[in-house]
Amino acid sequence: MTKAITVSGLHKSFGKTQALAGLDLDVEAGEVHGFLGPNGSGKSTTIRVLLGLLHADSGAAQLLGRDPWTDAVELHRRVAYVPGDVTLWRNLSGGEVIDLYGKLRGGLDKSRRAELIDRFELDPTKKGRTYSKGNRQKVALVAAFASDVDLLILDEPTSGLDPLMEEVFQRCVEEERDRGRTILLSSHILSEVEELCDRVSIIRKGRTVESGSLADLRHLTRTSVTAELTGAPNGLASIPGVHDLAIQQIQNSQGHRVRLQVEADQLNAVLRSLSESGVRSLTSKPPTLEELFLRHYQETA
Amino acid sequence: MTAAAFPVRTGVSGSRQLAGTGALLWFNLRRDRVVIPAWVAVTGLLVLSLPGSLKSVYSTPAERADIARQMLTNSSLRATYGPVFSDSLGGLTAWRIGGYAAILAGIMSLVVVVRHTRDEEESGRQELVSSAMVGRRAPLTAALLTALVANSALALLIAGGMAGQGSAGALALGLGIGGVGMVFATLAAIVAQFTDSGRLAKGLTGGLLGAAFVLRAVGDSTTNDGSSPSTWSSPIGWLENLRPFAAERWWVLALFAAATLVQGVVAYELAGRRDVGMSFFPARPGPAHGRLGTAGALAWRLQRGSVLGWGLGFFAAGVAFGGITKGAADLVGDNAKTREIIERMGGQSGIEDAFLATMVGMFGMLAALYAVSSVLRLHSEETGQRAEPILANAVGRLRWAAGHLTIAFVGAVVIMLLSGLGLTLGYGAEPGPILAATLVQLPAIWTLGALAVLLHGISPRLAPASWATAGLALALGWIGPALNLPQAVLDVSPFGHLPKLPGGDMSWGPVIVLTAIAAALVAVGLTGLRRRDLTT
Numbered sequence: 001m002t003k004a005i006t007v008s009g010l011h012k013s014f015g016k017t018q019a020l021a022g023l024d025l026d027v028e029a030g031e032v033h034g035f036l037g038p039n040g041s042g043k044s045t046t047i048r049v050l051l052g053l054l055h056a057d058s059g060a061a062q063l064l065g066r067d068p069w070t071d072a073v074e075l076h077r078r079v080a081y082v083p084g085d086v087t088l089w090r091n092l093s094g095g096e097v098i099d100l101y102g103k104l105r106g107g108l109d110k111s112r113r114a115e116l117i118d119r120f121e122l123d124p125t126k127k128g129r130t131y132s133k134g135n136r137q138k139v140a141l142v143a144a145f146a147s148d149v150d151l152l153i154l155d156e157p158t159s160g161l162d163p164l165m166e167e168v169f170q171r172c173v174e175e176e177r178d179r180g181r182t183i184l185l186s187s188h189i190l191s192e193v194e195e196l197c198d199r200v201s202i203i204r205k206g207r208t209v210e211s212g213s214l215a216d217l218r219h220l221t222r223t224s225v226t227a228e229l230t231g232a233p234n235g236l237a238s239i240p241g242v243h244d245l246a247i248q249q250i251q252n253s254q255g256h257r258v259r260l261q262v263e264a265d266q267l268n269a270v271l272r273s274l275s276e277s278g279v280r281s282l283t284s285k286p287p288t289l290e291e292l293f294l295r296h297y298q299e300t301a
Numbered sequence: 302m303t304a305a306a307f308p309v310r311t312g313v314s315g316s317r318q319l320a321g322t323g324a325l326l327w328f329n330l331r332r333d334r335v336v337i338p339a340w341v342a343v344t345g346l347l348v349l350s351l352p353g354s355l356k357s358v359y360s361t362p363a364e365r366a367d368i369a370r371q372m373l374t375n376s377s378l379r380a381t382y383g384p385v386f387s388d389s390l391g392g393l394t395a396w397r398i399g400g401y402a403a404i405l406a407g408i409m410s411l412v413v414v415v416r417h418t419r420d421e422e423e424s425g426r427q428e429l430v431s432s433a434m435v436g437r438r439a440p441l442t443a444a445l446l447t448a449l450v451a452n453s454a455l456a457l458l459i460a461g462g463m464a465g466q467g468s469a470g471a472l473a474l475g476l477g478i479g480g481v482g483m484v485f486a487t488l489a490a491i492v493a494q495f496t497d498s499g500r501l502a503k504g505l506t507g508g509l510l511g512a513a514f515v516l517r518a519v520g521d522s523t524t525n526d527g528s529s530p531s532t533w534s535s536p537i538g539w540l541e542n543l544r545p546f547a548a549e550r551w552w553v554l555a556l557f558a559a560a561t562l563v564q565g566v567v568a569y570e571l572a573g574r575r576d577v578g579m580s581f582f583p584a585r586p587g588p589a590h591g592r593l594g595t596a597g598a599l600a601w602r603l604q605r606g607s608v609l610g611w612g613l614g615f616f617a618a619g620v621a622f623g624g625i626t627k628g629a630a631d632l633v634g635d636n637a638k639t640r641e642i643i644e645r646m647g648g649q650s651g652i653e654d655a656f657l658a659t660m661v662g663m664f665g666m667l668a669a670l671y672a673v674s675s676v677l678r679l680h681s682e683e684t685g686q687r688a689e690p691i692l693a694n695a696v697g698r699l700r701w702a703a704g705h706l707t708i709a710f711v712g713a714v715v716i717m718l719l720s721g722l723g724l725t726l727g728y729g730a731e732p733g734p735i736l737a738a739t740l741v742q743l744p745a746i747w748t749l750g751a752l753a754v755l756l757h758g759i760s761p762r763l764a765p766a767s768w769a770t771a772g773l774a775l776a777l778g779w780i781g782p783a784l785n786l787p788q789a790v791l792d793v794s795p796f797g798h799l800p801k802l803p804g805g806d807m808s809w810g811p812v813i814v815l816t817a818i819a820a821a822l823v824a825v826g827l828t829g830l831r832r833r834d835l836t837t
Contacts, residue, residue: 048689051692053689053693055834073700076693076695076696079693083686087685087690089687092593093587093589095588095590097591099590100593100594104691106695124589125587126586127585127587129423140690
């Protein structure tokens with residue numbers, strides 16, 4: 001597969017503030033790639049570099065095989081961008097802005113435009129200043145999804161959308177993927193990312209800390225296990241990869257309640273040890289994306 | 302109407318209407334802690350510097366009496382500066398600078414008021430402020446008080462600084478200039494209730510300020526004692542009729558007070574009846590499908606209203622000034638002395654040409670303000686985050702800038718031609734020489750506009766400084782000659798190099814050189830724009 005976006009060792013500083021400190025990002029053509037990180041970690045800066053709005057201090061970036069700074073205009077014919085905070089011209093109607101963006105990109109699919117306006121329940125005749133936050137977002141989303149482009153760059157595109165519209169947005173992203181388009185999706189809504197993304201990259205302080213498919217990332221983390229045993233647990237603590245072990249005797253019985261976290265490659269050993277003590281009940285939970293992120297976001301390395 | 306459990310006062314009276322005014326006033330003053338003191342200082346020092354400069358130019362009372370008589374005789378100079386009521390240093394200062402200081406006070410006041418009312422609402426910040434313990438009329442009150450503080454400071458500075466020339470006259474001059482400021486502060490407060498854009502509110506009030514100047518000028522061209530109804534209809538005319546340093550007519554101050562009060566009450570009534578963030582005219586729906594397809598078309602769409610406003614204003618002012626040109630050489634008090642003065646100035650046609658040349662020069666300097674404001678659309682689009690999505694499309698930075706710059710530089714041609722057309726119509730003469738004279742101003746206008754392109758191209762943070770350069774050119778052109786400044790300083794303004802047309806000799810040298818300088822500045826600015834980061 002060809003790469004839609006390749007970024008390596010990207011650095012960018014604003015005065016004394018270092019926004020990007022050696023960021024790497026790889027997005028395969030045709031995938032939906034989640035781009036995650038805490039506030040101020042450099043997601044928007046990266047996107048602006050990819051759009052040729054900012055000039056990176058050092059490092060390499062390629063968009064659809066070309067240089068985002070020098071080939072900006074040619075590239076933008078094939079790229080649609082939705083910022084997290086859409087600003088419109090106060091006296092232009094939403095419909096005018098959608099058509100303007102369409103014409104300034106590679107073109108606009110008229111029937112798709114009408115369909116999207118309908119699905120997003122957008123009134124295109126309202127003037128820019130009269131739209132609410134969510135509706136401004138919809139204007140940019142309709143313009144992006146109706147454009148005839150190869151790559152969509154979405155920077156927290158659903159901020160302000162209601163849950164129904166969030167649903168419409170997710171269907172639209174899936175349709176775009178089915179058409180073979182590539183999508184870079186920066187988002188804080190983890191359920192959205194979990195639902196849509198083939199792969200994700202997590203960044204912190206301008207650096208990529210994790211990248212891969214969700215399954216890969218899960219594999220790297222711990223599963224939490226809760227069990228009620230008929231007997232006493234034996235040797236659990238000595239299994240490598242077991243953390244946060246808590247054992248509690250159940251009142252008026254020989255049984256014990258056990259809670260622990262275990263790294264994926266030691267799950268087998270833990271199960272074997274538990275069944276030796278006699279299992280009355282067992283629940284095991286893979287880490288949610290949420291836990292995954294909290295672990296990365298809170299790291300103080 | 303409302304449930305009894307939550308009684309809501311629906312009237313527009315009550316002390317809670319003003320809750321939070323004090324905090325807002327303090328906040329406004331803090332936000333304006335640089336702009337207001339700078340504006341007050343520049344305006345005040347401009348006034349205070351005049352007596353000394355005038356003294357160095359006209360050192361004896363006899364010379365001053367002579368110049369006063371000359372100025373009073375010449376209707377074109379009366380139109381520009383107003384009549385001279387006293388040949389004392391204080392009187393000459395009030396005559397020469399009073400009207401312009403009043404215009405500066407007016408601009409400061411309207412900007413301050415709109416900035417703290419309509420601009421705040423338009424940006425959405427007002428919503429957050431109004432959700433706190435803030436009365437419905439508190440923001441307007443705080444804005445007007447901010448303007449009052451600024452104008453009082455200016456009045457005090459002038460009254461104190463000019464006291465050496467006579468404390469009564471100094472007080473009258475200070476209060477009159479501050480009074481003009483307050484009239485336009487309250488006028489801006491009314492206009493800001495009707496427009497839903499701060500830019501439009503400032504533009505409209507600025508247009509009314511220009512109209513006040515034209516009314517005074519037209520009135521003063523026909524009479525030499527400020528008694529024309531046209532002069533009396535203008536707040537700037539009230540200032541001269543207050544007659545600082547010439548047997549002050551204190552009752553004229555009541556006009557300022559009355560106008561400020563009436564306009565203030567109207568603004569208050571309107572503000573109390575209006576939804577926050579809205580104007581009285583609901584936004585009409587626009588087309589569901591757009592025809593805009595290029596960055597240039599978008600730029601025109603955004604700027605066409607402003608071009609239209611400037612064009613109409615220039616044309617109307619041209620007609621007014623053209624109309625008073627014919628009388629420029631009419632003798633006021635037919636005597637040998639004035640006839641001699643007129644002969645010295647080139648006779649009837651010479652005086653008319655000189656008047657037209659002065660007016661054309663004034664239009665040129667004002668058109669430079671248009672050019673700067675039009676170029677700075679690039680700046681406001683960029684800092685308002687509206688350039689980013691445009692440039693994320695297949696639009697290069699040069700193409701994006703080209704749309705706005707075309708409107709700035711070609712628009713200057715259009716509005717100058719309109720002013721020339723107006724002058725021609727009002728004057729009733731051959732259009733050729735006057736239109737040529739208006740076009741000759743363009744290289745200087747372009748140079749100041751190009752400077753804005755350069756500053757914005759290098760760094761958006763520097764861009765607002767282009768207002769200062771345009772303001773400097775204006776100040777040098779209007780009052781520089783009276784200050785007896787060395788030629789080297791006067792030469793800083795590009796307008797100083799232009800041939801004085803009609804009447805003077807055409808010289809192509811400065812026209813070509815200035816055009817080349819403008820082109821070079823634009824080229825460097827655009828190169829900078831291509832290379833730098835976008836403001837995010």
